[in-house]
Amino acid sequence: MCCQRKMTNLGFTTDDVVVGTHMCLVYTSEDERKDTLLKYLLSGFSSGERMACFSDKITEEDVRFFCQENNISYDERKKEGSVSLSGTGEVYFEGNRFDPDRMIKTLTAFYDSSINMDFPACRVIGEMIPEISQVPGGDRLLEYECRVTQLTRTHPVTSVCQYDANAFDGGTIMEVLKVHPKMIVNGVVVNNPFFVEPEIYLAQRK
Amino acid sequence: MREASLSAEILGRITLLQSMAILLPETSSMMDFICKGLQDLSGVSGVRYSFERPETISATEEYPLAIQHQNQFFSTIYFKIFDNNAFSPYIPFLENFATMIGVILDNRKQKEHNQQLNRNLEKLVDERTRQLQEREENWRITLTSIGDGVIVTDPDGIITTINPVASEWLGWKESSALGKSVSEVFRVVDGDSEDVIENPVDKVLRTGKLVSQDNHRVYNSLNSQLFEITDSAAPIHTGKEMLGVILVFRDVSEERKLQDQLNQSQKMEAIGQLAGGVAHDFNNMLGGIIGAAELIEHYVQGNAPVIKYLEIIKKASERAAGLTHKLLTFGRENSFIAKEIDMHSIIKDAVSILERSIDKKITIVLALDAEESFIAGDASQLQNAIMNLGINSSHAMPDGGTLSIRTTSVYLDDDYCNASFFDLFPGNYLHVEIRDTGHGIPPEIQAKVFEPFFTTKKIGKGTGLGLAIVYGTVKSHQGAVSLYSEPKIGTVFHLYFPLCEQHGRHRFNPEIISTGKGTILLIDDEEMIRATLKGMLEKNGYTVFIAADGEEGVSLFKEKQQDIDLIILDMIMPKMNGRETYHLLREIKPDVKVIIASGFAKDDDMAELYNKGIIQFLNKPFKQQELIACLNRELSS
Numbered sequence: 095m096c097c098q099r100k101m102t103n104l105g106f107t108t109d110d111v112v113v114g115t116h117m118c119l120v121y122t123s124e125d126e127r128k129d130t131l132l133k134y135l136l137s138g139f140s141s142g143e144r145m146a147c148f149s150d151k152i153t154e155e156d157v158r159f160f161c162q163e164n165n166i167s168y169d170e171r172k173k174e175g176s177v178s179l180s181g182t183g184e185v186y187f188e189g190n191r192f193d194p195d196r197m198i199k200t201l202t203a204f205y206d207s208s209i210n211m212d213f214p215a216c217r218v219i220g221e222m223i224p225e226i227s228q229v230p231g232g233d234r235l236l237e238y239e240c241r242v243t244q245l246t247r248t249h250p251v252t253s254v255c256q257y258d259a260n261a262f263d264g265g266t267i268m269e270v271l272k273v274h275p276k277m278i279v280n281g282v283v284v285n286n287p288f289f290v291e292p293e294i295y296l297a298q299r300k
Numbered sequence: 301m302r303e304a305s306l307s308a309e310i311l312g313r314i315t316l317l318q319s320m321a322i323l324l325p326e327t328s329s330m331m332d333f334i335c336k337g338l339q340d341l342s343g344v345s346g347v348r349y350s351f352e353r354p355e356t357i358s359a360t361e362e363y364p365l366a367i368q369h370q371n372q373f374f375s376t377i378y379f380k381i382f383d384n385n386a387f388s389p390y391i392p393f394l395e396n397f398a399t400m401i402g403v404i405l406d407n408r409k410q411k412e413h414n415q416q417l418n419r420n421l422e423k424l425v426d427e428r429t430r431q432l433q434e435r436e437e438n439w440r441i442t443l444t445s446i447g448d449g450v451i452v453t454d455p456d457g458i459i460t461t462i463n464p465v466a467s468e469w470l471g472w473k474e475s476s477a478l479g480k481s482v483s484e485v486f487r488v489v490d491g492d493s494e495d496v497i498e499n500p501v502d503k504v505l506r507t508g509k510l511v512s513q514d515n516h517r518v519y520n521s522l523n524s525q526l527f528e529i530t531d532s533a534a535p536i537h538t539g540k541e542m543l544g545v546i547l548v549f550r551d552v553s554e555e556r557k558l559q560d561q562l563n564q565s566q567k568m569e570a571i572g573q574l575a576g577g578v579a580h581d582f583n584n585m586l587g588g589i590i591g592a593a594e595l596i597e598h599y600v601q602g603n604a605p606v607i608k609y610l611e612i613i614k615k616a617s618e619r620a621a622g623l624t625h626k627l628l629t630f631g632r633e634n635s636f637i638a639k640e641i642d643m644h645s646i647i648k649d650a651v652s653i654l655e656r657s658i659d660k661k662i663t664i665v666l667a668l669d670a671e672e673s674f675i676a677g678d679a680s681q682l683q684n685a686i687m688n689l690g691i692n693s694s695h696a697m698p699d700g701g702t703l704s705i706r707t708t709s710v711y712l713d714d715d716y717c718n719a720s721f722f723d724l725f726p727g728n729y730l731h732v733e734i735r736d737t738g739h740g741i742p743p744e745i746q747a748k749v750f751e752p753f754f755t756t757k758k759i760g761k762g763t764g765l766g767l768a769i770v771y772g773t774v775k776s777h778q779g780a781v782s783l784y785s786e787p788k789i790g791t792v793f794h795l796y797f798p799l800c801e802q803h804g805r806h807r808f809n810p811e812i813i814s815t816g817k818g819t820i821l822l823i824d825d826e827e828m829i830r831a832t833l834k835g836m837l838e839k840n841g842y843t844v845f846i847a848a849d850g851e852e853g854v855s856l857f858k859e860k861q862q863d864i865d866l867i868i869l870d871m872i873m874p875k876m877n878g879r880e881t882y883h884l885l886r887e888i889k890p891d892v893k894v895i896i897a898s899g900f901a902k903d904d905d906m907a908e909l910y911n912k913g914i915i916q917f918l919n920k921p922f923k924q925q926e927l928i929a930c931l932n933r934e935l936s937s
Binding site for chain 2: 259264
C-alpha cells in the first residue's frame, strides 16, 4: 500500500518537505546554525508538531526569548510536552558512549509517543560535535545516520543534522553527505547526489 | 570505441561539490572533500591531490587537473583513469570546476592577505597610538614637573594647555581655564603702575616674534592678589603656519623681595657711610668753630655783647655736635668700648624715663622673660635706642594705648641668619620686642623708616634720625632689627642682640627640632607667609593644605576635616578675621586644634579664644624651631 506523506515547512526555507525527511546542514557560522535551529523550532510550533532539540550551544533562555518575540509561550509549550531541549552530549553520549541502537530506540519512542499524544507529526534537530571521535562508539556515527534514514521510512521523524564545517574535516563531511538523502545548501533543501542508500552504504562499510 | 555519455547525477555532484567546497575553511580539508566527492566519477579508479604543480604523467595513467587562477597555482588533482572514454566527457566540466575552485582559493588567499594587511595596519596603528600616548604622557609629566607656569594657546589665543603650576599661581582650575581666552586667565599689569598692558601672547600673535619681559604682575583670580613675574612667550611654528603660542612665566615675588632687601641693605650701608663721613668732617669743623669761639672769649673778656654772641655760637655748635653724634651712631663711626651689660637694666632704666616723659594715657607693660640678658655693648647707645623706639611708639598712639616691651632668649639658626640681611651668626640672642597698639606704619613706607632724615612728622617736630640711630646701634652691636606693622592695629619692632657666650650663666640652647608628622591647614592672607610656612612645614615632615582667607579655610576644612590634624590661623585677615573663622571651624569640629599665629591679637580676643579652646598663640614673626616645637608638642599631646 502506498500512502501520500504529509508535507511540512522547515522555517528556514520556503519550500515544504515531506514529513520524515532526513537531511543535513553543513554550517560555517554560529549565526547560521542558531538561525536555522530557531526558525526550525518556530515553524514546528506553528504546525503543532512535537519537537526535540539536541544542542550544547542553545539555552532555554535563548529559545524562550525567541518564542516571546514571536508571541509564543515557550513555557506553556514545554509544559504540554511539545518541545524538549537537551544537550548534545547528554543525549548522544549517555553513559559516556555513543550507542546507535539506543539512539534509534530513543527516536522510535519519541515518534511513537508523539503519535500517541495526538501530535500531527514530530521533528528533531541535532547538532553533532567533533568530540564524537573521542567517545567509545563514535566510529558508528555514519551507521547511526544510515539507520535514521531507515527509521524514517516507518517512523517519519523529520530530522535535521547540523555539522560544523570548521570543526569536521572535508573527508568526514563528504561521508556525512553520503548518509543523508537531502541536504541544505544555501538555505535550500536539495536532493543529495552523493547520497548512498543505507543498505548499500552499510554493506560497503562491512 | 564506446559512445561517450554524461551522467546527470555525476554532473549534479560536481555542481554540489563546488557549492559545498567553499564552506570548508582549510585548503587541505577542501581538497580531501573534493577528492572523495570525485571518487565515483565514471572511468576513474582513484583520485588524489598534491600541492605540487602537475607532473608529466601519461594521460592513461593519471589525469592532472590544476587548480589555479590568474597565475596563482594552488594544487593539482590527479585522476587515476581506467576507462578514458567514460572519463573524458567530464573533462570540460572538471576544468570549469577547477577554475571555480581556483577562484574560491584565490579569493580566500586575497582575503587572508587583506586580513593580514589589516592586522599589520592595526598593529601599526596600535604601536603609533601607544607611542603617541607615551609622548603625551611624557609631555604631561614634563609640564607637571616643571617649576614654571606654562600655558599653551591656539592661534586665536585660546588656552589649550595649562600646567598645574600656572593653575595654582593664577587661581584657575585646569578644567575652567581650558577653552578660555588667555587674556581672561593671564591678566597681566605693569609692575610699577599696575596699568593693564598687552598680554604677551597677544603680542606674539600680533608680531609673530618671541617676547621676553620682566617687571610684570599677574592676578591670582582666587584672592585677587598680584604677584610679580618674569615671562616669555614664543610662537609655535610648523613651517610657515603659526599653530599657537607657548607662554612660560615664573613667580619672582620672593626673588624681588630678597633683591629689595639687598638693595635696602646696600642703601643703608651707603647712607651710613655718607652720613658718617659727612658727620666726621662736620665734627672737625665744629671743633674748629667751638675752639675758635673759646679763644675769642679769652681775648674779649668783659665785652658783654661779644660774650653773649659767642655763647650763641657755642650753644649752636654744641647742638650741631649733638646732631653729628647721632649721625655717627647711625654710620657706626661713633666708636664705643664694648662692655658686658645687662640689657634688662638698660630697658628698666629706659622705661623709667619713658614713664615720666610719654603721655599718661599710654600703659607700659614690661615682660623681661629672657633667661639671659647680658650682651656686649654700649649702655648709653642701647638705652638711647630703646628710648627712641618707645618715643616713636608713643607718637603712634596719640589717643593712648599699650606699649609692651618683652624680652626672650632665642636661638637664631642658619636659615634665619642666612635669610637676614644683617650680618648674623647662628647662636644665642636676646630678643627685645617693642610693641604698640598705634596707627601702624603703611606698607609702602616700612622699608624707608630706618633711613636717616626720613620722617612723617611735621617740619620741626622730628629730625628723622630716631630709627636711623636704632638701626645703627643694632648693627654696631652685631644684631638685627625688623618691624612688623598692621595699619590701625599697631607696630612691633624686633631687636636681636647676641648674648655673651663667656658670661658663665646658663645659656639659651637651641631646641633640637625633631621632624614631625601630621596634616596642617594653614590659613593666612599673606602669600609670602603662606609660601614660607608651607616650605618650613613640609621640610619638617608635615603635609600642608593652604587657604588664602577664612572662607576658603572653612570650606577646605569642611571637605578635608578627617585628614587635617591641626590648623594654623592668622588673626588679621580681610573678609573674615581669625576670630570669626575660628568660630566656624569649631562648628564643623568642636575639638579642632587651632594655633593662632599673628603679629597682633587683642588681649581680650585672645582670652576669649583661649577659653574656647585655642591651644597656642604664636607671635609673628616666629622662627622655624619655635613653630615646629609647638606643633610637635601639640600633635603628640
